[in-house]
Amino acid sequence: MNTRYRIALIPGDGIGTEVLPPARAVLDAVGRRHGLSFGYDTFDWSCARYRAEGAMMPDDGLDRIRHHDAVLLGAVGWPGVPDHVSLWGLLIPIRRQFRQYVNLRPIKVLDGVPSPLAGATGDVDFVVVRENVEGEYSEIGGRLNRGFPDEMAVQEAVFTRPGVERVLDYAFTTARRRGGDLVSATKSNGIVHTMPFWDELVREAAGRFPEVAWRQEHIDALVAKVVLDPARFDVIVGSNLFGDILSDLAAAVAGSIGLAPAANLNPERAYPSMFEPVHGSAPDIAGQGTANPLGAIWSASMMLDHLGHPEAAAEVFDAFTSVLAMTGVRTRDLGGTASTEDFTRLILEAVTGSQ
Ligand code: ATP
Ligand code: MG
Numbered sequence: 001m002n003t004r005y006r007i008a009l010i011p012g013d014g015i016g017t018e019v020l021p022p023a024r025a026v027l028d029a030v031g032r033r034h035g036l037s038f039g040y041d042t043f044d045w046s047c048a049r050y051r052a053e054g055a056m057m058p059d060d061g062l063d064r065i066r067h068h069d070a071v072l073l074g075a076v077g078w079p080g081v082p083d084h085v086s087l088w089g090l091l092i093p094i095r096r097q098f099r100q101y102v103n104l105r106p107i108k109v110l111d112g113v114p115s116p117l118a119g120a121t122g123d124v125d126f127v128v129v130r131e132n133v134e135g136e137y138s139e140i141g142g143r144l145n146r147g148f149p150d151e152m153a154v155q156e157a158v159f160t161r162p163g164v165e166r167v168l169d170y171a172f173t174t175a176r177r178r179g180g181d182l183v184s185a186t187k188s189n190g191i192v193h194t195m196p197f198w199d200e201l202v203r204e205a206a207g208r209f210p211e212v213a214w215r216q217e218h219i220d221a222l223v224a225k226v227v228l229d230p231a232r233f234d235v236i237v238g239s240n241l242f243g244d245i246l247s248d249l250a251a252a253v254a255g256s257i258g259l260a261p262a263a264n265l266n267p268e269r270a271y272p273s274m275f276e277p278v279h280g281s282a283p284d285i286a287g288q289g290t291a292n293p294l295g296a297i298w299s300a301s302m303m304l305d306h307l308g309h310p311e312a313a314a315e316v317f318d319a320f321t322s323v324l325a326m327t328g329v330r331t332r333d334l335g336g337t338a339s340t341e342d343f344t345r346l347i348l349e350a351v352t353g354s355q
Contacts, residue, residue, distance in 0.1 A: 002035050005307060007040045007064040008272065009072050010090075014281025014293035016046075016074020021295035022344035023072060023300040026316055029351045030304070034312045038258040041068070045090055047078035047192060047281075058090035062097050070303050074296065079283055096133050098271035100264035101163065102170050103130035104302070105247040105278070111325035113255040117227065126233040127178075128250055129171040130243020132264055134163045137240045139246070159194045159239070161201065163190060168205040170267055171237035172212050180234030181213040185222050185242040198239065202274075223249055251278050258292030258333040261299040263306065273306055275299040285332075289339045292331040294320055297347065319350035 009024070011017040025037050044256025045057040056076070056223050058064075065071055071094065076086040094100070109115045109124040112265070141155035168184075175182040184202045186193035199216060206214050217225070219242045226246065227235065230253050238246050251260035260278035284292060297320055305313035323329065323346045330336025 002037055003071040003339075004037045004039060006039045006041065006067075007070055007072055007303075008068040008212055009040050010045050010076075011042065011074040011282065012046045012076040013048060013078045014075060014283050014286035015279070016071070016076065016226055016281055018074075018286070018291045018340055019225075019277060019293045019296035020072065020074045022340060023296040025344060025348060026297050026351055027300050027304070029348050030312045033315070034309060036304075036309065036312065041065075041112070045171055047081040047086055050081055050085060050089065052103065056086060061090075062093060065094075066098075068263075068272050070272050070305060071274040072296075072300060072303060075277065075279060075281040077281045079217075088227045092137075094274055098264075098274070099133070099266045099268070100271070100273055101133045101167055102130065102263075102265040102267060103132040103243060104174075104263045104265055105130070105250065106261065106298075107250040108248075109254050110321050111217040111232075113259065113324060115253060115255050117230065117253055123231040124254065126180075126230070126250070127174060127235055128243060128247040129174060129235060130247055131164070131167045131238070131240045132243075133240075134158050134160060135240030157158075157191075157194050157197050157239075157241075159197055164198060166203065166267075168201060168237060170265075171235055172205050172209040172214075175212045175214070176209055178234060181215070182235045182237060183222065183233060184214065184216040185236060185238035185246060186216045187219050187242070189218060194239075202237075219245075220266050222246070224235070226250060226253065231342045246318065248278070256292065256333045257295070258331065259294045259298065261295055261302055263299065263302045265306065273303075275303040275306075289341060290332050291340050292333050293340050293344050293347075294331075297344075298321045315351060320347050322348050323347050 020222045031037055050056045105128040107126050136157040138156055138158045143153050186195050186199050188199050220225045251257055257279045262276055262278050264274040266273050277299050278297055301313045301316035329338045331338055
């Protein structure tokens with residue numbers, strides 16, 4: 001039996017356009033082994049489109065991808081185009097309209113990839129669950145008295161009971177499935193309204209998952225521990241801002257931003273979820289064919305998992321980890337000289353040759 005999926009591809013800018021073709025080739029190769037086929041629709045939504053037409057995507061953009069099974073995104077952003085254009089013109093509308101309220105970042109130190117932390121070993125294996133649609137990144141607030149000595153800015157953070165409960169339930173469910181513990185990032189000693197509310201909801205959620213050990217840590221102490229002792233973590237859950245900072249920090253701990261994957265999930269599957277490497281468009285190396293495709297390939301593996309094909313997802317993961325561990329072949333960000341194409345070819349061989 002053949003299962004067919006429709007995937008919306010948004011390559012975006014810079015190396016985004018260089019890392020999606022490898023991800024697609026890997027999906028097709030592993031799909032053939034598992035009776036899965038993928039139909040792709042490619043959308044040119046990007047900063048390049050913004051410069052030419054004044055918008056990152058067309059007005060009916062979200063409607064055009066609403067019925068796809070998933071979205072695979074390369075990277076958006078380009079010098080000269082302000083970050084808020086690519087964020088608020090594309091990424092944030094997709095995350096919010098499609099209720100992708102979980103941002104999931106697996107952090108692993110892989111064999112053959114040196115971590116900048118001397119002590120970090122293959123035991124580093126945790127996930128950051130970031131609240132992805134509310135919290136500190138709200139549009140509520142404003143500026144007053146511009147140009148006057150008493151000028152000020154106010155920015156409101158929005159935490160809703162259903163919004164926090166659903167991401168906590170996802171995080172506790174993940175901890176239970178992994179057989180591990182959960183750490184909640186907080187700052188209720190300094191942020192006196194929203195963070196105590198978050199803490200209360202964590203305690204309530206913990207009551208629904210009595211089998212999961214948990215604790216809370218203040219974000220400032222927590223980031224230090226992630227650097228000093230990353231192996232002790234299993235699931236870390238945080239608000240939009242804290243989760244954002246933690247997941248970029250953790251990706252750096254794992255060795256290279258070129259490897260790090262991310263999933264923006266609508267766990268109920270009422271809308272498509274979006275999978276994207278953590279890295280940006282990397283203008284400094286764009287067009288050279290040297291980008292590391294692993295962040296995109298790992299993201300595609302997370303997509304397979306989300307679509308209900310964990311064995312296929314694991315085959316992709318095993319294929320690239322074995323290439324890293326067994327061959328000296330590396331892209332430049334990992335200290336090697338291989339091109340994107342050569343590296344991808346080895347991964348494709350490993351996928352095709354796996355049992
Ligand atoms: P953004 O604002 O979109 O997050 P950025 O400038 O903060 O972009 P990146 O575009 O991710 O960050 O680039 C950061 C550095 O990492 C650059 O030097 C870039 O060349 C390098 N880099 C990022 N991704 C890759 C990759 N896949 N392969 C190799 N190098 C990469
Ligand atoms: Mg950045």
